[in-house]
Amino acid sequence: MSDTGTSTDSDAHDKDHDSSPASGQPPEPGGHVEGHGGDLAVAAFRAHGIDTLFTLSGGHVFPVYDGAVKAAEPLRIVDVRHEQTAVFAAEATAKLTRRPGLAVLTAGPGVTNGISAVTTAHMNGSPLLVLGGRAPAFRWGSGALQELDHPPLLAPVTKRAATVHETDRIAADVADALALAARPHRGPVFLDVPMDVLFDRAAVPAPVAEERLPAAPDPVGLAAAAALLGDAQRPVLVFGQDVWMDGADEAARRAAETMGVPVVANGMGRGVLPNGHELLVTRARAAALGGADLVVVVGAPLDFRLGYGVFGGRDGSAPARVVHLVDAPEQVSAAGPVAASASGDLTLVLDGLVEAWTQKGRPAAYQRWCEHLQAAVRTAAQSDRALLRGSGASIHPVRVYGELLRVLDDDAVVVGDGGDFVSFAGKYVEPGRPGSWLDPGPYGCLGTGLGYAIGARLARPGAQIVVLLGDGAAGFSLMDVDTLVRHKLPVVMVVGNNGIWGLEKHPMRMLYGYDVAADLSPATRYDDVVRALGGAGETVERADDIGAALARGFASGVPYLVNVLTDPQAVYPRSTNGV
Known part of the structure; x- marks a missing residue:
């Protein structure tokens, strides 16, 4: 070359x-x-x-x-x-x-x-x-x-x-x-x-594939991480995309369950612990990351999605110490203080961490902390119930997910492409299995939706594929419904249609008292676009009709778009500290 x-x-x-x-x-x-x-x-x-x-x-x-x-x-x-x-x-x-x-x-x-x-x-x-x-x-x-x-x-x-x-x-x-x-x-x-x-x-x-041996982690780094876990009272594990990509999802689950450490899932780390697992506390993310005294981040960068690696401090507590476990040495964060780190094959990293921790002899060490976070998860679930089941003149985006959760199989692949609408999905939709969540990731590029849907349908031919699109994001890739139709790739698309660029309109109005370039045509019939390209779909204006529309979409066997007219005043709440 x-x-x-x-x-x-x-x-x-x-x-x-x-x-x-x-x-x-x-x-x-x-x-x-x-x-x-x-x-x-x-x-x-x-x-x-x-x-x-x-x-x-x-x-x-x-x-x-x-x-x-x-x-x-x-x-x-x-x-x-x-x-x-x-x-x-x-x-x-x-x-x-x-x-x-x-x-x-x-x-x-x-x-x-x-x-x-x-x-x-x-x-x-x-x-x-x-x-x-x-x-x-x-x-x-x-x-x-x-x-x-x-x-x-x-x-x-x-x-x-x-x-x-x-x-x-x-x-x-x-x-x-x-x-x-x-x-x-x-x-x-x-x-x-x-x-x-x-x-x-x-x-x-003739070319041949490379045979690569897994990289062994530095035992000194693992020993330091285990020592920090041994001293911690309120640890949290964060599982990111590379846990899945490195084939370490089973090792990650073993580590969490063996040590009894609560888990927050990030990106394709979602599903490593299935929805409803007692150690999965993503729904209490702010309480977990804000109240922790040690956060062990596995297979994810310490970027804006994780508050740039600054955790703890909730209710006046001291900042949490951070352990960074990654698949390659150059991935260890250099942007903030890391108390310990290790790199290598993440299965070896996680199994090695558990082995070193076990030598400390700390069974059930974090039980009180886990019970505290489990209570926070139950409280969040209780408060969510009204939105997930709500009805009224305007459809809150969360109601869409309340209905979607009723019809999703455990092996469904969920694709997110959008701003506020997909942010709500990240909060309420928890995959049943690892390798089942696709979003644009930290670059935040809109337009991934239809491409991800095409790849997902080919990679998982027997699974439900559902694509969650903001109406702004839909404009980037909806023409590729034609690709789905020509190649006979059925997926269900759900558009949260609020007629605005939600991530821009509300913040600009807050800052300046007005907004520009933030409105889309209200109630656009994106389902008509899909029909024109050879698929099918419908527009939903009443919350009580969402479930039946989704069921028709999954039963159709063709690319099907459910165009839900959602409330433009429903804004995804964002914390100020990134966690």
Whole structure:
């Protein structure tokens, strides 16, 4: 793999990747693949277990399509209506399967249209390969169609961004890129290939997948963390996305249950403890994180979602000490005080923590604290009941979730794409199983909804897939209902339609006494849009009709949108300290 200039390879984002075995090494003697560049790329895709390619058609990448169609094991090609949807769908596949997803984008605007989605994957730590087309090398600099040097644009938001300049390097470089994407800390990798290089032919050793041993954590860091747990009276565990992505969900549940430590779930850490578990205190999040004397954050950054790592202080108590357990050394927070940390394979990290803690001999040490938080969860549930069951002239968004919770299966996948409407979902919808919650993550990029829905339906063909959309967010991706229809991918979409940009309108009015650019057309018939694209749906104006509409959606077997007209005055309450 070679660069197109001085800044086209972002290996600085993963400085130790060259220390691992090269995934492009030849397998058994005599194992070769021959063909054009697309055939060589597809051989590498297959070696890494990829069976689906997301794309929007473009001539610069035709050989990849040809290779996907004519392979001994053809890849499924899912063509979408906007390149960001292709990348979001690939990311959803990666999140749910815990293997790299694949998006193939044509040159120039095809690549630049996908950059927000690549950035989302980067912020989420989602393993992903984006393979881009590129103007022909022999014409470079002469103004060919869609000529653009992509890697410098992608370098800041990928583990690597580079150009493959030789046909006989395509298979090895694609295989290496997929291995790098899957190596903790995970993330997207970008490669582009000049059109003439991709159309050319070569015979090369068959690519093979990298075999990677789990990284063992530093026992000193684990001992320090266990000592802090031994001294704590009010500890809390926070489980984040990387608990799921690193395959540590079972170890996380074992750790919580063995030590008896209450848990707050964050992102794809949701579902590690199922809804109703006695140690799950996400509904009492403020009380837990505000009253803790020790917070052990596992597989999540100490970003704004976790108050930048500042916990405790509730009712005059001292600030909580923080332990940070992550999948790679560079993920340990440098932004705030961390009392102890450890990095490595998170199953080994969590099992090692439990072993070190057990040596302290503290069974049932936190029982009183757990009982306090369980009481707070019951109080919250009691106070929620009126909103979840409420009726009236205006529909509160929480009522939508009260009805949704009645019909969701334990293995349903819930996709959130929106502001206030999805914030309410984060508070009230708790998955029954791990790997069942998809939201945009810390980058907060609207427009993930339909791409995530496409990827989720393919990754979980037998599960309910429900997409929760604010009406503002719906405008970013609703055209890709056409993709759902053409590829026969039934999902249920629920739009919380309050006719405003809720995250902006109310704060601006509070600050300035007025608002601008914060209104949408009231009561827009988004279900009519879905019907026009070949799906089905309905608009709901009365709270008592929500349940029946959802049931019709799940029974329909087609892309179905339930357009619920919600109260624009219902604003999601936000704390001032981030917790």
